[in-house]
Amino acid sequence: MTTTETPVGHLLRDWRKRRGISQLELASRAEVSTRHLSFVETGRSRPTPTMIVNLCERLDVPLRERNTMLLAGGFAPAYSEHRLDATPMAAVSEAITQILRAHQPFPAVVVDRQWEMVDANESIGTLIADVDPGLLEPPVNVLRLSLHPDGLAPRILNLGEWRAHLLHRLEQEIAGSGDQGLAELLDELRGYPGGAGEQHDPRGIIVPMQFRSALGDLSLLSVTTVFGTPRDVTVAELAIESFYPADAETAALLRS
Known part of the structure; x- marks a missing residue:
C-alpha cells in the first residue's frame, strides 16, 4: 500500500464534481453541515475515517478509490483485496x-x-x-x-x-x-x-x-x-x- 500525495479533501471535491453534486446536496445526503464539508474539501478540517467512508458512499465512489482516499487521509484502507484463488x-x-x-x-x-x-x-x-x-x-x-x-x-x-x-x-x-x-x-x-x-x-x-x-x-x-x-x-x-x-x-x- 502506498499513500497518495493528493489531499483527501481535494479527492472528495473531485468526486463530488464528477457526480455533478453541490456541496449543499452532498452535505444534506451525508447529514453534515455545508460549512464542515467545505472545510474538509479545502483542508481546513481533517475528516475522520467514518466521515470519509460516509461521503464516499453518498458519492458512489468505487471501493478501490475509497481505500485511496482513506490512505490520503492518513488512515488504513477499509476494504480488503484478495486474489480470486485466496x-x-x-x-x-x-x-x-x-x-x-x-x-x-x-x-x-x-x-x-x-x-x-x-x-x-x-x-x-x-x-x-x-x-x-x-x-x-x-x-x-x-x-x-x-x-x-x-x-x-x-x-x-x-x-x-x-x-x-x-x-x-x-x-x-x-x-x-x-x-x-x-x-x-x-x-x-x-x-x-x-x-x-x-x-x-x-x-x-x-x-x-x-x-x-x-x-x-x-x-x-x-x-x-x-x-x-x-x-x-x-x-x-x-x-x-x-x-x-x-x-x-x-x-x-x-x-x-
Whole structure:
C-alpha cells in the first residue's frame, strides 16, 4: 500500500464534481453541515475515517478509490483485496464456477475492472475460434479481442452498431470511475477500423451482437451480472458477461 500525495479533501471535491453534486446536496445526503464539508474539501478540517467512508458512499465512489482516499487521509484502507484463488474468496470462486457451468451451452466470460478475462466457460470457444493467437495471450482484454481487426470484428455482422454500443458503455464506465486505464483503452479502441456508420441509438431496447460462427449466424444478447453489496475490492470489480440467444435459431445452433 502506498499513500497518495493528493489531499483527501481535494479527492472528495473531485468526486463530488464528477457526480455533478453541490456541496449543499452532498452535505444534506451525508447529514453534515455545508460549512464542515467545505472545510474538509479545502483542508481546513481533517475528516475522520467514518466521515470519509460516509461521503464516499453518498458519492458512489468505487471501493478501490475509497481505500485511496482513506490512505490520503492518513488512515488504513477499509476494504480488503484478495486474489480470486485466496481462501477467503472460496465462496465467490465457487459461485462463479457454478454460474459459468450452468450457462452452458451459451457463452459466458468473467472480466475484471479493466475488462481483462478472469475466467470463461467452454462455450466461449464458439466466439473466439480463429482469432489471432496473440490476442489470446494473457492478460486477454475482452473489448480489445472483440473490436480488434484480428479478433472477433471481421465476423461481427453488425460491427458498426455493436462497436458503438461497446464504446458508449466504456465511456459511461470511465465517467463513473475516472479510471485512466479505461480511458487509454477507449482511445485505442477508437483507433480500430470498422466504425463506418456507427451510432448509439438510446431508443433501442437492447443491442444484439450478430455473429458469423462455424455453427452458422448467431444473434446474441449480452447480460451483465455483478455481486451485490461487495466489501472486497476484487469482488466489486468482477462482472460476468453472459450471452443469451436472441432467437430460436441461435438457441438451436448453440445447443447442437
